[in-house]
Amino acid sequence: xxxxxxxxxxxxxxxxxxxxxxxNIGVEVLKKAQDLMKQQGAAEMxxxxxxxxxxxxxxxDAYA
Numbered sequence: 001x002x003x004x005x006x007x008x009x010x011x012x013x014x015x016x017x018x019x020x021x022x023x024n025i026g027v028e029v030l031k032k033a034q035d036l037m038k039q040q041g042a043a044e045m046x047x048x049x050x051x052x053x054x055x056x057x058x059x060x061d062a063y064a
Contacts, residue, residue, distance in 0.1 A: 009017075
């Protein structure tokens with residue numbers, strides 16, 4: 001048996017810490033995915049702008 005100066009961690013504290021860690025990891029994964037999507041979108045826009053015919057100052061026209 002080990003005796004320490006700190007009170008033992010309760011089951012509730014352990015569960016809350018594990019849940020917090022799981023949520024934090026999920027948030028970081030979503031941020032990375034969002035950053036990747038932004039980079040891909042920027043690369044696609046650059047490709048479209050480079051492929052478009054050069055007509056003065058207007059590079060890309062889109063109509064709904």
